[in-house]
Amino acid sequence: MVEQIVFILVSLFTLITAVVVVTNRNLFHAALALMASFLGVAGLYVLLDAGFLAAAQLLVYIGAISILIIFAIMLTRRLMHALESPFNSQWGLGAFTAVVAFAVMAGVIAQFWPVTPDSVTPLASRPEVSASILRGSVAELGRALVSSDAYVIPFEIASVLLLAALIGAIVVAWPKAEDE
Amino acid sequence: MSFNLVEFLKSLVSLTVFDYVRQVWGDTPGVEIVLDIIGVLVVSTFCLLIVIFLIWLERKVIARIQDRIGPNRVGGRYGLLQTVADVLKLLTKEDITPAGADKVAYNLAPLTIVMAALLMWAVMPFAPGVIGVDLNVGVFYVMAVSSVSVVSLLLAGWGSNNKYALLGAFRSVAQLVSYEVPMILSLLIPILLARSMSTEQIIAAQDVPFIIMAPLSALIFFISALAETGRTPFDLLEAESEIVAGFHVEYGGMKFGMFFLAEFVSTLFMSGLFATLYLGGYRFFGLENLVIGDMEIGRLLGLIVFFVKMFTIYFIFIWIRGTLPRVRVDQLLNFNWKFLVPVTLVLILVVAILDKLAGGAGIWTRTVVQLVGNGVVGLVALELMRRAARRYRREQEAMVMTRRELASAPAEVTVSSH
Structure with missing residues (x-):
C-alpha cells in the first residue's frame, strides 16, 4: 500500500517534470526539469529493487549527461533570459514518432499483461523476489556482462565504440598544424 | 514484552534501541516507518551539528600551526x-537575491548541495549494525x-548572473569531474579485495586493514578526496588569499x-x-563484539573506534591545509590526467592479477603479495x-642557454665591427 502511494508520487513527479521539459520556454530551466525527470526514473528503479540501475542512472544521467547538456546550452545559446519557442518546423514529425513509439511500447506491455502467473494484476500485489537474488544481483550482472553465453559481445562492441568516440573527440579537438 | 525504562536506557547505551523498540511494539510497517524517520533525523542532525565543532577545530588547529x-x-x-555566534550571525543576515539572477537556479543550488552531502551518510557504517x-x-x-x-555548482555559477x-x-566542475576519475578507480581496489560494494x-x-594491503590505492583515494572536497592544496576554486571566491x-x-x-x-x-x-x-581487534555481563557494550566501543579513526583522518586533512601551498590550475589537471589516472589504471x-594468483593463499601471504605489488608500482x-622532471628541467635550461646566446650574439657583432 505504502509502496503504491510512493510509486504514484514518483511517477507523477517524473511525468510532470517531463512535461515541463517540453513546454518551458527557458532552455536552462528545461534542462533542470530534465534532470528532475531523470531523478524520478532513478526513484522508479529503487522501487523495483534495482539499486545498481538507480545509482547508475544518477551517475550517468544526472552526473554526466545533464552536465553535458547544460554546458552545451551555456556555450551555444545567448545567455539568461532568451526565451525560445518549444515548437520548430519538425514538430509534426516529432509528434508522429512519439505516438508510434508509445503505441509499440503499449503493445509490448499489453502482451505480457498480467505479469504474475495466477493472473493477479501487478497493481494489486508485486511479485516477490527472493532476498538472495537481490543481494547477489550486482555480482550476477557483472558475470553476465563478461560471460560468453550472455552479453560479452554487446559489451565488447560498446567498449570499442566508446574508445572510437574518445579517439574521435581527441582528433577533432587536436590543434591544426597552421594554428601552432 | 512490555515497555521497561531501565531496559530501554540499557538498549540506548548499547545502541540496540531500534531492536528493543521492535521487540516491544512489534515489527509492523507503521513502527518501521517511524523508526526510519527517526534514524534519518538523528543522522542528518548529527551531520549538521558536528559542523559547528569541525569549524572550531579547524580554526584552532590552523591557528596553532x-x-x-x-x-x-x-x-x-x-x-x-565562536562558531555558534558565527552561525547566528549568518542566520540573521538579510536574504539577498542579486538583480537579474535566475531565481530558481540561485535558490536551488545551496539546497541541492547540502542534500547531496547529507544523502551520502545513508551508507556509512557507524558501528556494527548501526547503518542507515x-x-x-x-x-x-x-x-x-x-x-x-x-x-549544484553549475546552478550556483549560472544562477548568480555574474561572469x-x-x-x-567552470573551474570547479573541471576539477571535480577530473578527480572523480582517479577516485572511482582507486575505490575499485578495496571493492576488488573485498569482493563487494x-x-x-x-x-x-x-x-x-586495506591500508596495509593496498597503501597506494589509499594514498590515491586520499589525494582525490582532497581535490573532490576542494581543500588545500587543491582549493583554487576558492583560494581565499588570492581571489574573492569562486x-x-x-x-x-x-x-x-x-555551501560551507x-x-x-x-x-x-x-x-x-x-x-x-x-x-x-x-573494527579494532574484536573490540566491536565485546560483551560485559549482559551488556552488549561492543557497538558503543565500535562507534568510539570509528569516530577516533574518522577524526584522525580529518585531522590530517586540516594538517595538510595548514602546511601545504596551493597548486596552479595547470599543475592540478596535469597531475591528475598524466600521473594519477595512469598509475591507478596500472x-x-x-x-x-595478484589477487587472482594468490587468491587461495592465506590472508598474510595475500597481504605481503599485494604490498609488494603496490610498492613496485609506486616506485616505478x-x-x-x-x-x-629531469628531462623537463634540462629542456628548460637548454632554452635559457639558447636565449642567452641569442641575446649576446648582436653585441659580439658590434664589438668586431669597431
Whole structure:
C-alpha cells in the first residue's frame, strides 16, 4: 500500500517534470526539469529493487549527461533570459514518432499483461523476489556482462565504440598544424 | 514484552534501541516507518551539528600551526561558542537575491548541495549494525550521489548572473569531474579485495586493514578526496588569499553558509569513508563484539573506534591545509590526467592479477603479495616521474642557454665591427 502511494508520487513527479521539459520556454530551466525527470526514473528503479540501475542512472544521467547538456546550452545559446519557442518546423514529425513509439511500447506491455502467473494484476500485489537474488544481483550482472553465453559481445562492441568516440573527440579537438 | 525504562536506557547505551523498540511494539510497517524517520533525523542532525565543532577545530588547529591562538573570546578561553555566534550571525543576515539572477537556479543550488552531502551518510557504517541502509551497491551509491554536487555548482555559477561566478563554476566542475576519475578507480581496489560494494561487507573483509594491503590505492583515494572536497592544496576554486571566491561569490547570509556546511559535511564524510574502506571502520581487534555481563557494550566501543579513526583522518586533512601551498590550475589537471589516472589504471591491473594468483593463499601471504605489488608500482611511477622532471628541467635550461646566446650574439657583432 505504502509502496503504491510512493510509486504514484514518483511517477507523477517524473511525468510532470517531463512535461515541463517540453513546454518551458527557458532552455536552462528545461534542462533542470530534465534532470528532475531523470531523478524520478532513478526513484522508479529503487522501487523495483534495482539499486545498481538507480545509482547508475544518477551517475550517468544526472552526473554526466545533464552536465553535458547544460554546458552545451551555456556555450551555444545567448545567455539568461532568451526565451525560445518549444515548437520548430519538425514538430509534426516529432509528434508522429512519439505516438508510434508509445503505441509499440503499449503493445509490448499489453502482451505480457498480467505479469504474475495466477493472473493477479501487478497493481494489486508485486511479485516477490527472493532476498538472495537481490543481494547477489550486482555480482550476477557483472558475470553476465563478461560471460560468453550472455552479453560479452554487446559489451565488447560498446567498449570499442566508446574508445572510437574518445579517439574521435581527441582528433577533432587536436590543434591544426597552421594554428601552432 | 512490555515497555521497561531501565531496559530501554540499557538498549540506548548499547545502541540496540531500534531492536528493543521492535521487540516491544512489534515489527509492523507503521513502527518501521517511524523508526526510519527517526534514524534519518538523528543522522542528518548529527551531520549538521558536528559542523559547528569541525569549524572550531579547524580554526584552532590552523591557528596553532601558524603560531596564533585562534578563537579565544566567545565561550570561555577556548572560544568554544565562536562558531555558534558565527552561525547566528549568518542566520540573521538579510536574504539577498542579486538583480537579474535566475531565481530558481540561485535558490536551488545551496539546497541541492547540502542534500547531496547529507544523502551520502545513508551508507556509512557507524558501528556494527548501526547503518542507515546496507546497500549492496554502497560505494557506487556514494559516487553517484556525490556527482550530483557538480550540478549544484553549475546552478550556483549560472544562477548568480555574474561572469566571475560562472568562470569559478567552470573551474570547479573541471576539477571535480577530473578527480572523480582517479577516485572511482582507486575505490575499485578495496571493492576488488573485498569482493563487494557494500560498506558493511568491505569492513567484514578487512581482517587485515586495506591500508596495509593496498597503501597506494589509499594514498590515491586520499589525494582525490582532497581535490573532490576542494581543500588545500587543491582549493583554487576558492583560494581565499588570492581571489574573492569562486562560484559562490554572489551568495550571502545562510545561503553562503550552506555551501560551507556542505563542504565540511562532505569532508567529514570522506574521512569516514577512508576509515571505513582502508582502516577497517569500527573494527579494532574484536573490540566491536565485546560483551560485559549482559551488556552488549561492543557497538558503543565500535562507534568510539570509528569516530577516533574518522577524526584522525580529518585531522590530517586540516594538517595538510595548514602546511601545504596551493597548486596552479595547470599543475592540478596535469597531475591528475598524466600521473594519477595512469598509475591507478596500472595499479588495478596489478592488484587484480595478484589477487587472482594468490587468491587461495592465506590472508598474510595475500597481504605481503599485494604490498609488494603496490610498492613496485609506486616506485616505478616515482622513478618515471623523476626522469620526466629531469628531462623537463634540462629542456628548460637548454632554452635559457639558447636565449642567452641569442641575446649576446648582436653585441659580439658590434664589438668586431669597431
